[in-house]
Amino acid sequence: MTTSVQAQVLAAVAKIFDNKVPFHNLLGMDIKRYDIDGIEVVVNMKQELIGNIHQQILHGGVTATVLDVVGGLTAFSGLVASRDDWSMEELQTRLQTLGTIDLRIDYLRPGRGEQFTGTGTVIRAGNRVSVCRMELHNEKGDHIAFGTGTYMVG
Template sequence: MTSQLILDKVSAIFSEQLPFHRHLGLKVVRYDTEGVEVAIDMADHLIGNVHQQILHGGVTATLLDVTGGLTAFAGVVAREVDPGIELLQQKLPKLGTIDLRVDYLRPGRGQRFIATGTIIRTGNKVAVCRMELHNEEGSHIAFGTGTYLVG
C-alpha cells in the first residue's frame, strides 16, 4: 500500500466517518506527505457572534486541531519506508492531541475558511505541527501550534 493510499483512507475517515466533522461540514481538500488543507464553508450554526456574523472561536480551534492531527499523521506515514495497512491500524487509533495553542489574529469573517498545516518535528511518539487558518480572500484569521501523540 502506498503512502498516498493510506492518507486517502485517513482523509475519508476524518471527512465522512466522524459525526462532529460532518456536522461542521469539514472537508479535507488536500492531504499528502507535503501538506494538508482542510476547509469549511460558513453556515449559521458556525456563527459565534450574531452581531458581527463571525466564525465561532471553537470552530476555529477545531479546524486548527483537526489540521494539526492530519499533519502529524502524514509525518508518521512519510517516515515509513514501506508503509502498509498495519501502520494505519496501529497508529491512527493512538493519534491524539497533547497540547494546542491557538492565536486568534482577526475576527473570522468570510464565506470559506481554509486551514493548512506543516510539520515542525515528528518523532516515534510525538509530533509538533504549525497550523494556519485563512479565509477565501487570504486574510490570516488564526494560527496554532499543536503537539500530538502519534505512537
C-alpha cells in the same frame, strides 16, 4: 512503503475523517487535499457556525477545531513519511491512538468570510510525539488564526 502506498494510506485516512466523524460532518469540514506535502481542510460559513451574532463571525471553537484536525492529520502524514517500511497494521494502530497532547491557538483577527481553509506543516515528526503548525485563512487570504499542536502518534 512506496509513494503510491503512502498516498493510498492518506486517502483512506482522509475518507475516514471526511465521512465517518460525526462532529466533522456537523461543522461541514471538507478535506480538499491530503498528501505527504500538505493538507487543506475547508469549512464554508453557515449560520450555525456563528459565534458572535452582532458581528456575524466564525465561532472561536470552530476555528480551534479546524486547526486541531489539521494538526492531527499533518502529524499523521509526517509519521507516514518518516519511514518507508510501515506495515498497514502498524499505521492502523497508530491512527487509532492519534491524539492531541497540547494545542495553542492564536486568534489574529475576527473570523469574517464565506470559506475558511486550514493548512498545516510538520515542525517535528517523532516516533511517539509530533509537533505541527497550523493556519486558518479566509477566501480572501486573510490570516484568521494560527496554532501549534503537539500530537501523540505512537
